[in-house]
Structures are given as C-alpha cells and as structure tokens.
Amino acid sequence: MSGTSGEQGQFFSMEIANKALVDGNFEEALKHFFVCIKMLPVERRGRYEDQFAAAIHGWITQSSEHAARAVNLYPQIRDLFPETVRTKIAIVKAVQISGQGKWLLNCLPIVKEAMALTTNPEDRAILRIARVNLTTVPFPQWHIRMVNDTMRNEFFLQALTASIKSKSSVVFDIGSGTGLLSVMAARMSNLVIALEEDVCLAMISKEVLKRNKVADRVTVHAKNSMQFETSQNADVIVSETMDCCCFGERIIETFLDAHVRFAHENTIFIPQKATVYVRLFQCREIFDIHCQDYSGIRYRSEYVKINDEPTEQPYWCAAREDYAEFEFLSPPEELHTADFSRLDVLQKSLRCEGSTKLKPKKKGVAHGFTIHFVADLTGTGVLVDSGDCHAWDYGVVPFKEPCVVDVGQELDVSWKLVNNRLDVxxxxxxxxLQKAGSLIQYQTISMDRLHKIRDDSYFKQMMAEITINELPFTEDISFCVPAECVLKTYPNKEPTGTIIAGFIRHDGSLNQDNMFRIEQCVGHRDFVKKIVPSQVRIYGHLFYSDYIHFDARPDPTAHCKVDLATVRNFNLREMRDIRLTQRNDIVLASEEFEMIFFDNDPNNYRNDLYETVTKEITVQPNLGAADGVLYEFEVLGVRNSKLRPVAAFLFQDRIRTGDQPITLNFDYHLGEMLISLKED
Structure with a gap:
C-alpha cells in the first residue's frame, strides 16, 4: 500500500511512517500508521504490527504525558489489531517504564485481554510478569505491613473517636493511603476530605470507600495536601505520614501548611506531638552490610557518616526481628519533640539542633544508633511507640568504625533537624581514630559494590576463568572492587575480549541492570569472547513464614472492622534481603529445584537465548502450607547463604498443600524473573 489521502488533502503512506519511525519521530509515524493500517483488511494488518508496536512504545516513553493519551486511545488501537497481542504488550511495557501510577492500573484490563487472546508461551510469560509489575510497582511495599499493625490502627481509632465531636465535624485525612483512617472518620463524620498524592493508592481508596459504604461522605483528591486548594476549614486534621524517624515524610511542613490554610483556632491535630529517641545498638551483621575494608581503603555505604558533612541518606531502615544478634546497649534518650498542635512552636522544628548523652547499660561493641519515635495522638496519653509497632522499622545510623562502650560512660551525641531531615x-x-584523621582513607560506595567485597566466595574461581593474557582485554561491568583492583595492575587494551558480570544484587535478587549491560557489551560485537562467571544457576524451595505472610497480605483482623479486601489485589509478590542465618521464622517446604541455568557463552546472548525463558516446574511439597518460593544463586558451583541474602517470590495467597505435586510457572524476560502457581 503506497499511500492514501486524508482530510484536507494530507497524504498518508507507509513509506513516510517507516521513515519517521527510523528517525525517532514517533508521533508522525503513528499518524501515518493509523490511517494506512486502518485501510487494510484485518488479515493483512499483522505484517505491520511490529513497526506500529515499536512506534507506540517509543512515543509513550518519550513523555510521561503520552501514557495517559495511549491508554485513552487504546480502544482505537485495539480496533487495528483486535486478535493479536504485540501492540498490547508494547503499550503495557511502555506505560510501565513511564511510571505513571494511575495509568499502570489502567493497563491491567489490557493485560487480561491479551492473556485471553494468546497461546504463545513466551507472550504469556511476558504478560504474567507485566501483570505482577502493574500491581506491585506503583504500590508502596510497606503499605500492607502498616495497615496490618493492629496496635497502630486501634490507637488512631481511639484518637479519632475522642476528637470527632459530631457528625457535622469536618475531617481532613492527609496522606490517606488506601483509606483506612478515612473510613474510620466517615463512620463518625459526614464530611471527610482525603488527600493522597500517590495516584495508585487514591484510586484503590475509592474502591475501599465503596466497599465500606461511606463513599458519599468522603471526597478523595489525588494530590499532595500542599497543592490542594479549598475554602473549607477542618475541625480535625489527621495525618499518619511518619516514617521510621518520624519526620522523613515531611510531616512538619505538611502540618505547618495545614495550620495556615485548613485550620481554625480550635482545629484538633492528630498526632499532637511526637518525640524522637536515640539508642546505641550492637549488631555485627548490620555493620558488615555497611562497612567493608579492602586493599587499604575503608569502603562505607551512603548511610555511614564519614565526617561531619551530611551523608547522601540520613539513615537506613531495619527491623530488629531480621537480625538474630541485634541488641540494645543503652536506654533511649530524647532528641527532639515536635508539637504539631501549635503553629508558633512547630515552626521552630523546621531548623533546630542539639545534643544529648547516651549512658550504656552494659559493656559491648556499639555498631550504630537506632532512632524511633513516640507520638502522642491526642495530648491525653494515646501514645504510639514506633519501636513497639510492626508498621515501622528502626532508623539506623551505622558507625564508620565499631566503638567499645561500657557502663558508667556518658557518650556525646549531637543532632540536626533541617527541613524534615534528621541527622545524628x-x-x-x-x-x-580521631588522631588518625586523614591518614585513614574512607570511600563511599553503593550497597551493591559493598556486597561484592563482602561476598567474595566465588571471586577466586571467577578470576581463574581469565588467563593472564586476557586480563588487559577485560572489562568489569559489575563494578566489583576486588576485580577493579586486579585489572588496575594491567594496562587496558582494546578491543574488549572478556567481560566480568555481576548477576546478584545486594538484596539477593537478580541484577536486571547487569543483564542489560551484558546485552550492550556483547550485542553483535564478535570480539567479546568470554563472560565471567561462565555459569550461574538459580535454585528454589517452597517455603512458608508467618512473619512474611503478615508483611505481604492484608490481615482482616487488624483493620478495626474496615473492609480492605480491595487491597488483596496488591499483595506483595516479592520479598528481598532475607538473611537466612538471622531468621528462624522461615521453614523450607520442599526439596530444592532448579529455576534457571545461565550458560554465559556470549553467543547465547547474541542469539537471544535469554531474552524470554518460560517453563513449568513440578514440585513435591513436604509440608502442609507454602507462601512462595525462596531462591538463591549458585555461581561457578559456589553458594554462600551465610553472607549472601536470598529473595523470595510470593504466591498471591498462602496455599494449603496436600500429598500431590504442585506445578509452578517460571518466567524470565529481559532481566526480570517471576515464579508463580500455574494457572488452571
């Protein structure tokens, strides 16, 4: 088909469409494809679908605004290719790249439609991965654990009950999430304004409100409260926007703005006050995660304060339960109290600093500070202690060096709170150590690079795969410090014949960026002859864990009679950074099975052997329940579960297993993995 004339004499042709596609002018290409393909019989359109799919993918990824336009145009796009899935997959993948939460959820029906159309195993694998991504990527991973915290929920219910005086009270719920507190408030008030800037959570909350029959009393706005305009004044303002160190989600600025624009002189704020505390802790495992020495340099993570300058991140987050040998060495000492109920006092919390003394209660080796908070929700003793609640981790400030401490000491600690950032x-x-000063060479590197120093179990075997003659022609794309130290001793020569790759992230999951880098390095360049490590296997076990089950799936008994069944569609499907030596809650529920074997011959990547892999795995359970599949890596025949964390794929719900084998789908596509129950 050479071309056709459109309205106002404009000429459309496949030639122009293809040229525009090659030139990266995707919008122009789509205009011509739309008109020309629509003129063809349905049975002839398929020959142009790959070009159209490439154009729509490129167009969506050019601008975040195009995600919305593509989803709105989908009915017309579907009419072009009603019986095929390539374009549907291209749209879903491109919208996913855009990261637009609302439109990610709107892609779920497209995935469902494509799954119903295709019988191609590879397409189904891609769609299964996409479906999980669409429900987990835009959904905050901590949210389910938060709404499952019975203590937190009951305290906020008490505070709302004490603060909402009548049905005519106006309640603002700032950071309303999936609507738990909004439903509680709407049972006591006829007017609740829910403000949630996460579009995904705001959309889910509307369904939650309908399920709980309070939608007519709650107005949801998908906005940050500071961008929300209204003439309405609030009688009660509730905001559970406290991170593990209280201030990191900008609750101070949020309440300052609310005082000025939403409050009247008698407005009640929930919480009314919050106090942050600091303690010493001992845990060698946490120290080793953040601090490794190698070849005369002391490498530290972005959470470790090397000097008085602020670090990239003020604190790390960790749960005590994840570390078997975690121990507090001092009682909590107060750092700062923010009074949210008084504008003049709260303004001082925007920028303040101070110091305190920590008094060890026992002798030990301190590896850092923990930070937690106690929030007084009502000013009358309804206290939420983040250290006692499951919803919050501790904030952790790892030391650059261990410190021996003893009873009777008074240890000086200083802190700064500037624009919601707390540094200790x-x-x-x-x-x-202080006298050594600049004689000690510290360097800040990423957690992934630190992990490669700590987990050197397969380093010797990997480097043994490279001959001395090959070392000058070797490139490290894994950013491995030990490998870099070796390569520095040889002159760098071209062309690259060997690449060193890193398949494992510091959290135990597959390194997708590594897979992309391999593709970029190998591609069609025939001079790359070797990838090391040459072999990587991933093994799995069925497992169950009540602790993980609680973190991953809504628990109706914790929600104070609020129906959050809608949230079950967004159950967590992957859990990372599981340290088996520190955890006694995890029970293996099957024998080991192989998930995938990477034979890292460069020709396998040139031939797209690992672009998409899918297979069924039959597993015999040996216990009565399973939450998912725990997986770990074997590199060149070496495993290291002592130092290397593992990760897990979770089933949608806990399954009860009998004597019969169960069948799993293993899917891999472009560096992304998924293992799930086989669908009937």
Missing part, C-alpha cells in the same frame, strides 16, 4: 552524629569515636 557520633562524637565519641576513640582518640586514636
């Missing part, structure tokens, strides 16, 4: 400083490093 160790002022009691040993005199010897």
């Amino acid at each position: 400083y160790n002022n009691f490093y040993s005199e010897k």
Whole structure:
C-alpha cells in the first residue's frame, strides 16, 4: 500500500511512517500508521504490527504525558489489531517504564485481554510478569505491613473517636493511603476530605470507600495536601505520614501548611506531638552490610557518616526481628519533640539542633544508633511507640568504625533537624581514630559494590576463568572492587575480549541492570569472547513464614472492622534481603529445584537465548502450607547463604498443600524473573 489521502488533502503512506519511525519521530509515524493500517483488511494488518508496536512504545516513553493519551486511545488501537497481542504488550511495557501510577492500573484490563487472546508461551510469560509489575510497582511495599499493625490502627481509632465531636465535624485525612483512617472518620463524620498524592493508592481508596459504604461522605483528591486548594476549614486534621524517624515524610511542613490554610483556632491535630529517641545498638551483621575494608581503603555505604558533612541518606531502615544478634546497649534518650498542635512552636522544628548523652547499660561493641519515635495522638496519653509497632522499622545510623562502650560512660551525641531531615552524629569515636584523621582513607560506595567485597566466595574461581593474557582485554561491568583492583595492575587494551558480570544484587535478587549491560557489551560485537562467571544457576524451595505472610497480605483482623479486601489485589509478590542465618521464622517446604541455568557463552546472548525463558516446574511439597518460593544463586558451583541474602517470590495467597505435586510457572524476560502457581 503506497499511500492514501486524508482530510484536507494530507497524504498518508507507509513509506513516510517507516521513515519517521527510523528517525525517532514517533508521533508522525503513528499518524501515518493509523490511517494506512486502518485501510487494510484485518488479515493483512499483522505484517505491520511490529513497526506500529515499536512506534507506540517509543512515543509513550518519550513523555510521561503520552501514557495517559495511549491508554485513552487504546480502544482505537485495539480496533487495528483486535486478535493479536504485540501492540498490547508494547503499550503495557511502555506505560510501565513511564511510571505513571494511575495509568499502570489502567493497563491491567489490557493485560487480561491479551492473556485471553494468546497461546504463545513466551507472550504469556511476558504478560504474567507485566501483570505482577502493574500491581506491585506503583504500590508502596510497606503499605500492607502498616495497615496490618493492629496496635497502630486501634490507637488512631481511639484518637479519632475522642476528637470527632459530631457528625457535622469536618475531617481532613492527609496522606490517606488506601483509606483506612478515612473510613474510620466517615463512620463518625459526614464530611471527610482525603488527600493522597500517590495516584495508585487514591484510586484503590475509592474502591475501599465503596466497599465500606461511606463513599458519599468522603471526597478523595489525588494530590499532595500542599497543592490542594479549598475554602473549607477542618475541625480535625489527621495525618499518619511518619516514617521510621518520624519526620522523613515531611510531616512538619505538611502540618505547618495545614495550620495556615485548613485550620481554625480550635482545629484538633492528630498526632499532637511526637518525640524522637536515640539508642546505641550492637549488631555485627548490620555493620558488615555497611562497612567493608579492602586493599587499604575503608569502603562505607551512603548511610555511614564519614565526617561531619551530611551523608547522601540520613539513615537506613531495619527491623530488629531480621537480625538474630541485634541488641540494645543503652536506654533511649530524647532528641527532639515536635508539637504539631501549635503553629508558633512547630515552626521552630523546621531548623533546630542539639545534643544529648547516651549512658550504656552494659559493656559491648556499639555498631550504630537506632532512632524511633513516640507520638502522642491526642495530648491525653494515646501514645504510639514506633519501636513497639510492626508498621515501622528502626532508623539506623551505622558507625564508620565499631566503638567499645561500657557502663558508667556518658557518650556525646549531637543532632540536626533541617527541613524534615534528621541527622545524628557520633562524637565519641576513640582518640586514636580521631588522631588518625586523614591518614585513614574512607570511600563511599553503593550497597551493591559493598556486597561484592563482602561476598567474595566465588571471586577466586571467577578470576581463574581469565588467563593472564586476557586480563588487559577485560572489562568489569559489575563494578566489583576486588576485580577493579586486579585489572588496575594491567594496562587496558582494546578491543574488549572478556567481560566480568555481576548477576546478584545486594538484596539477593537478580541484577536486571547487569543483564542489560551484558546485552550492550556483547550485542553483535564478535570480539567479546568470554563472560565471567561462565555459569550461574538459580535454585528454589517452597517455603512458608508467618512473619512474611503478615508483611505481604492484608490481615482482616487488624483493620478495626474496615473492609480492605480491595487491597488483596496488591499483595506483595516479592520479598528481598532475607538473611537466612538471622531468621528462624522461615521453614523450607520442599526439596530444592532448579529455576534457571545461565550458560554465559556470549553467543547465547547474541542469539537471544535469554531474552524470554518460560517453563513449568513440578514440585513435591513436604509440608502442609507454602507462601512462595525462596531462591538463591549458585555461581561457578559456589553458594554462600551465610553472607549472601536470598529473595523470595510470593504466591498471591498462602496455599494449603496436600500429598500431590504442585506445578509452578517460571518466567524470565529481559532481566526480570517471576515464579508463580500455574494457572488452571
């Protein structure tokens, strides 16, 4: 088909469409494809679908605004290719790249439609991965654990009950999430304004409100409260926007703005106050995650304060339960109290600093500070202690060096709170360390690079795969410090014949960026002859864990009689950074099975052997229940579960297993993995 004339004499042709596609002018290409393909019989359109799919994918990824336009145009796009799935997959993948939460959820019906059409195993694998991504990527991973915290929920219900005086009270719920507190408030008030900037959570909350029959009393706005305009004043303002160190989600700025624009002189704020506390802790495992020494350099994570300058991140987050040898060495000491109920006092919390003394209760080796908070929700003793609640981790500030502490000492700690960022400083490093000063070479690197120093179990075997003559022609794309140290001793020569790859992230999951880098390095360049490590296997076990089950799936008994069944569609499907030596809650529920074997011959990547892999795996359970599949890596025949964390894929719900084998789908596509129950 050479071309056709459109309205106002404009000429459309496949030639122009293809040229525009090659030139990256995707919008122009789509205009011509739309008109020309529509003129063809349905049975002839398929020959142009790959070009159209490439154009729509490129167009969506050019601008975040195009995601919305593509979803709105989908009915017309579907009419072009009603019986095939390539374009549907292209749209879903491109919208996913855009990261637009609302439109990610709107892609779920497209995935469902494509799954019903295709019988191609590889397409079904891609769609299964996409379906899970669409429900987990836009959904905050911590949210289910938060709504499952019975203590937190009951305290907020008490506070709302005490604060909402009548049905005519106006309630603002700032950071309303999936609507738990909004439903509670709507049972006591006829007017609730829910403000949630996460579009995904706001959309889900509307369904939650309908399920609980309070939708007529709650107005949901998918906006940050500071961008919300209204003339309505609130009688009660509730905001559960406290991170593990209280202030990290900008609750101070949020309440300052609310005082000025939403409050009247008698408005009640929930919480009314919050106090942050600091403690010393001992846990060698946490220290080793953040601190590794190699070849005369002391490498530290972005959470470790090397000097008085602020770090990239003020604190890390960790749960005590994840570390078997975690121990507090001092009682909590108050750092700062923010009074949310008084505008003049709260303004001082935007920028303040101070110091305190920590008094060890026992002798030990301190590896850092923990930070937690206690929030007074009503000013009358309804206290939420984040250290006692499951919803919050501890904030962790790892030390750059361990510190021996003893009973009777008073250890100086200083802190700064600036624009919602809380930094805590160790002022009691040993005199010897302080005198060494610049003689000690510290360097901040990523957690992934630190992990490669710590987990050197297969390093010797990997480097043994490279001959001395090959080392000058070797490129490290894994950013492995030990490998870099070896390669620095040889002159760098071209062309690259060997690449060193890193398949494992610091959290135990597959490194998708690594898979992309391999493709970029190998591609069609024949001079790359070797990838090391040459072999990587991933093994799995069925497992169950009540602790993980609680973190991953809504627990109706915890929700104070609010129906959050809608949230079950967004159950967590992957859990990472599981340290088996620190956990006694995880029970293996099957023998081991192989998930995938990467034979890293460069020709396998040139031939797209690992672009999409899908297979069924039959597993015999040996216990009565399973939450999912725990997986770990074997590199060149070496495993290291002592130092290397593992990860897990979770089933949608816990399954009860009998004597019969169960069948799993293993799917891999472009560096993304998924293992799930086989669909009937």
